[in-house]
Amino acid sequence: MRACSxxxxxxxxxxxxxxxxxxxxGSFSSMTTFLLGLDAGSSWSMLTGFQEWLVVRLGRGHGLTxxxxxxxLAPGGWIHLLTKHADAAAVITLHRLLRDxxxxxxxxxGLARILLDHQSWMVTQDWLQLDEAEPDSGSQRG
Structure with missing residues (x-):
């Protein structure tokens, strides 16, 4: 895997x-499209853990690609329509994040650590309920 990386x-x-x-x-759109193609060509293994690593870095966004x-994570945060400046910043951020x-x-x-960090982050989230909810006693029929 090292040679591949x-x-x-x-x-x-x-x-x-x-x-x-x-x-x-050179746009963010063309770069992400190219990377998605590379990832698909590697049977989705090239970027395994990348989304999880980004979620932990951002501290939110589990449901986002x-x-x-x-x-x-780009300077200025989310901007719906990328301006030329925001697009360039997103490309720079993408390359920096991929390098890291x-x-x-x-x-x-490394990959195991990334996935364990993500799992540790997940279990701290209030919206993740692993325990079965207690039945509401008022809704039971006798």
Whole structure:
């Protein structure tokens, strides 16, 4: 998996430096579309844990996909219609987050740590109720 991650990082670095050389216009939309294609081509294993890692970083957004989480983490937070400036900031944020994610994931046990951190975050959420609710005694018929 390390060689795969290293080659992914090299490709992402090349794309960041010269997006047009890879058929991209440099926008957040084209970059996320390209990454989703790469991930699909790896049987959805290239970015395993990325969404979970972003949720823990943001502290919310469990139901969001990683492109939305990245936009929430970009300077200025979520902006519905990306301005040229916000788009550029989102692309820079995406590349920084991917670099940090792959650095952590490549460590021994990195993916397991990412998933355990996410699980630990999940169980602290009020909306996650693992215990079965007590039946309402007033609604029982005798």
């Amino acid at each position: 290293s080659s992914n990082q090299a490709l992402l670095t090349a794309i960041r430096r010269e997006p047009a050389r890879h058929g991209l216009d 990683w492109p939305f989480l990245v936009r929430h 994610y792959f650095t952590i994931r490549e460590r021994s046990g």
